[in-house]
Amino acid sequence: MDFHQLVTTQIKTPLDLLCANLMEAGELDQYLFFNGISEMIGDGGDEGAVMMACIELGRCAFLGFRFTPETQEQVTQILDQAIDLSSLMSADSMQ
Numbered sequence: 001m002d003f004h005q006l007v008t009t010q011i012k013t014p015l016d017l018l019c020a021n022l023m024e025a026g027e028l029d030q031y032l033f034f035n036g037i038s039e040m041i042g043d044g045g046d047e048g049a050v051m052m053a054c055i056e057l058g059r060c061a062f063l064g065f066r067f068t069p070e071t072q073e074q075v076t077q078i079l080d081q082a083i084d085l086s087s088l089m090s091a092d093s094m095q
Helices: 003-023 028-041 045-063 071-093
Strands: none
Touching: 003 028, 003 045, 003 071, 028 045, 045 071
């Protein structure tokens, strides 16, 4: 699996699903935040943009969002994947 596919599978697709769920639930502020990150990722081919999006994802912990248990699980999984991907990207850049 190449970088683009990894980003799409592990971050972009789950993030887009989260955005759809937030929009359906009427959670506009949360939707706008996560949709902005999804747009930042773009097609997943720009490693710098993906790294910035992963960093930006971490901000959601400090914005005071309240999530349903299902949404919290989605957010946690996306954050876990972003952390894993960021560490892989950092390790690659150190070599």
